[in-house]
Amino acid sequence: MLMDNFEQRWLDTENLLRERFGKVPDMEGILFLIGVNELGRMPRRKFSKEQKQDLMHVAVCTLLSQLGYYEPAGRDEEGWPHFEATGAVPVQGIADQERMLKECVVRYFE
8 A cells, every 4th residue: 555655654654643732652652642532531530551452452453454454343332442354464474564554544544
């Protein structure tokens, strides 16, 4: 998936995050933020380690749904989003995987 002016769009996304949060989070932080956004609420207490991992999973599924690899399958009784895989994500190297996620992050914030 090629995007015009990807580097500039990524910088714009980083600037948006910097303005909003005072710094640019790393990819795990970005995934956490997307996961919380998709959950739609903050917990009454801090998220557990397992919940944080679940939030990042929700974010990855949300991002990859843009490319048709997942589709929303509803929410459970606690309001957590669930997804169904619709196709295998192509096996790629780490750099290609990160680039694909970054492209999806840019789209998400646009």
